[in-house]
C-alpha cells in the first residue's frame with residue numbers, strides 16, 4: 206500500500222486530493238496546524254476512515270516536518286500548504302515568504318534528511334501567478350515568469366528550489382503550474398466563491414449588494430476536483446517534470462458574475478467604467494454589484510490564460526472535464542443550498558459574508 210503525505214489537507218485541493226488517494230487505495234496522511242477555530246470542515250467526513258491520518262506540523266517549523274516525514278516515510282509528498290491569498294500577501298509579505306518560499310525548502314530537506322531522497326516523490330503546488338505581468342498569452346511551460354505580488358515572488362522561489370533539488374540531488378520533485386481552480390469548497394474570500402455566495406444570499410434576501418475590485422481581470426478557471434487528478438498523474442509520470450494545468454479558456458470576473466447571478470434568476474447589466482462600474486438587476490433596476498477600490502491590489506495580474514497541451518500530450522490529462530458553465534453552476538447550487546439551510550456553523554459564514562459585504566475582510 207502506497208503512503209502519501211499531504212500538507213494543506215484542510216484546504217480545497219487537499220481535501221479533494223485526500224479523497225482521490227483514498228479511492229486509489231493509498232494510506233493518506235495529512236498535516237494540520239493548531240488553531241483556536243476549527244478549520245477541518247472540508248475533511249471532517251474523512252476522519253474515522255481507517256486509512257486517513259492527521260498529524261500536527263507547520264511549514265514554518267522544520268522540526269515538525271522532519272518528524273512527520275520520518276514517522277510516515279511517505280512514497281509521495283504533496284505540498285499544498287501555503288498562504289494562498291494574493292491580496293493578503295501584500296499585508297503579510299514576510300509570513301508569505303516564510304511559508305510559500307522557505308517552507309518548500311524545509312519539505313525538500315526533511316525528505317533528504319530522512320534518507321528518502323531516492324524513494325519519495327514530491328509534488329509542489331506552483332501557480333500561474335508566476336507569469337504575473339504576463340509576457341505572452343496564452344502561457345505554457347516555456348513562457349518567461351514575471352511575478353507580480355509578494356505571493357508570486359515567494360512561489361517563484363518554491364518553483365526554482367524544486368528544480369534545483371531535482372537537478373542537484375536527482376530527486377523526483379515536480380511543480381504543477383496550476384491556473385485558478387475553484388469549487389464549492391473554495392475559500393469565501395477568493396473572487397469566484399465570494400460571487401457565488403453573494404449571488405445566493407442576494408437571491409434569498411440575505412444580502413443587499415456585492416462589492417468587488419477589478420471586474421475586467423481575466424482568468425482561466427477550472428474545477429479543483431479535476432485538477433487534483435493531474436497532481437497525482439504528475440507523480441506517476443516516468444520522469445520528473447513541471448506541467449501547466451489549465452482549461453485553455455479565459456473569462457473575466459464580470460462574466461463570472463453575470464453567469465452566477467443568471468443561475469439564481471437575476472439578469473445583470475453592467476454600466477459605467479472602472480471604479481464607477483455597477484451591475485444592475487435588469488428586472489428591478491437595483492444596483493447589486495459595485496466596485497470598491499478596497500479590493501484593488503497594489504499590482505494586479507490581469508491576463509492569465511493557460512495552455513495545457515503538454516499535460517494533455519504527456520499525461521493524458523483532459524482539461525475542461527468540467528466546463529466553465531458547469532463549474533459556476535456547481536458553486537451556485539451549493540451556495541444556494543447552504544444559504545437556505547439552517548445547519549450548524551451557518552452563523553459563522555453569515556458573519557463572514559457580512560464582513561465581505563462591508564469590505565472588512567478582503
Ligand SMILES: C[C@H]1O[C@H](OP(=O)(O)OP(=O)(O)OC[C@H]2O[C@@H](n3cnc4c(=O)[nH]c(N)nc43)[C@H](O)[C@@H]2O)[C@@H](O)[C@@H](O)C1=O
Pocket residue numbers: 288289290291292331332333334383384385386394395396397399416417418419420422423424458500501502505506507567
Ligand atoms: C492561481 C492563483 O489563483 C488564486 O489567486 P487569484 O487569481 O489572485 O484569485 P482571486 O480569486 O483572489 O482573484 C482573481 C482576480 O479577481 C480580481 N478581483 C476582483 N474583485 C475581487 C474581490 O473582491 N476579491 C478577490 N479576491 N479578487 C477580486 C482580483 O484582482 C484578481 O485579478 C489563488 O488561489 C492563488 O493562490 C493562486 O495561486
